[in-house]
Amino acid sequence: ELKDKYTLYIKEIYKNKNALKDISHIDQSFLAYLFYKINKTQLNYSYDFYEYYNNLNYMFEDDLSHLPFMFNEEQIKLFLNSSFGSSFNLISLSYKSELEILQKLFNENIDLNEYFQYRFIFAQKSYNISNTTSIVPFIDFTKRDFDSINCQVSIKNKHIILKSIKNIKKGELLIQRPKRNNNQYNFMIY
Secondary structure, X not given: OHHXXXXXXXXXXXXXXXXXXXXXXXXXXXXXXXXXXXXXHOOOOOHHHHHHHHHHHHHHHOOOOOOHHHOOHHHHHHHHOOOHHHHHHHHHHHHHHHHHHHHHHHOOOOOHHHHHHHHHHHHHOEEEEOOEEEEOHHHHHEEEOOOOOOEEEEEEOOEEEXXXXXXXXXXXXXXXXXXXXXXXXXXXXX
């Protein structure tokens, strides 16, 4: 049933003029809804489900108050007349469009703030590997810097590999090179 809903969701996203038509965003939003639903309703899934996803629970303990979409109206107004204003509007419109499609598809009201928490967690902690959105919990264990790099993340045979490129001493932080994005993108997503 969920596979059928996912197929319908993709079709609806591509018909919507405001939603981002990128498979990573589509996967992230659908995964966010599923985790929102599981947490919200405490559905009686089998023990195997919780056992399998138990190692992801720490992700949902993050404090997301720093994210722009968790800002109150007064905080948002500070950015609207800046170069961030159009990014706020674009992403807000897109995410709200996703939410409307999910509500229609699953025939339920979804709490915007609760859904957004999951949506941003999945935006921060996933990689697109061979056109499949993969949740990568270990990504939080690395620091990002352009200068003192001692490891690199690569994708090979549909696996994410974290490999040292220098000798790493016990207790030393793993530092990878971040993707080069503009400041607006980095602020909105991370």
